[in-house]
Amino acid sequence: MMRNPPQPVPRMLFLPAIHPPAPSTPQAWCFAFVGNLLLLPESDEPGLQPLAPAALLAGASARHYLGTLAEGHLGHLGHPVLPR
Secondary structure, three states: OOOOOOOOOOOOOEEEOOOOOOOOOOOEEEEEEEOOEEEOOOOOOOOOOOEOOHHHHOOOOEEEEEEEEOOEEEEEEEEOOOOO
């Protein structure tokens, strides 16, 4: 039986940083948590996509800049309760 060769995995460059460079990007990758639970968007589309940062900042009690991922900012947001 002939097997298909493995397909290359797309790569996204991650550059760690402590402070965001100016100017900010219009969309950002963001990991949002409530305690130890990762919040994922409700979507029919598979995978994660960058979002407008303002959409995720409301109600965040903690935020940390992590760097850039695929030429967009990457961050972590901590929420005390599930956002609506």
